[in-house]
Amino acid sequence: DIQLTQSPSFLSASVGDRVTITCRASQGISSYLAWFQHPSGKAPKLLIYGASNLQTGVPSRFSGSGSGTEFTLTISSLQPEDFATYYCQQVNNYPFTFGPGTKVDI
């Protein structure tokens, strides 16, 4: 199975900050990586698919980059509604594994 690691696991930030989260895959997955936002007690929300494609309706302050084994999610200017846990997910091979998550807190 493909393993994903995320760094950092916890991030303390302020409104307006630029935030970057990194996801690394145990083997190459081309661009088959997605990013999700998961607020506590709510449904996860797809932000980015195909490593860099913004899902319809997602604000442009979110962006993704990378290919192969290293990927990043960037939030250009953190907003109050962005405080949540963020997960990467590889969809190159079954099982479609998730990273361990990065909690973004105030």
Next chain:
Amino acid sequence: EVQVVESGGGLVQPGGSLRLSCAVSGFSFGSHWMSWVRQAPGKGLEWVASIKQDGSSKYYVDSVEGRFTISRDNAKNSVYLQMNSLRAEDTAVYYCATLLRHFWRLEYWGQGTLVTVSS
């Protein structure tokens, strides 16, 4: 508007069974794959299973293979997860999500249903 609604969660004893249901509306259900994803208390997201549009292909995470079965009824716009031989480690919120073939996007999610396995 797409709506995804899970049901069927609850408290079950170890070794017991439970069937989760997921109803989808406002969406071309029969044209899309579907998936189940879970989150155990204090843990991260874990993909559980996926099923093709016509039910001819199914995939499972190793930890549930042979115990869980994903199925669907396109006439009812519904997908199901039959869970047998349940273990304490299956305790989780179970989410249903649509799976778009293009880059395998988990696009629309329900609010989840809680399954608790305990004696």
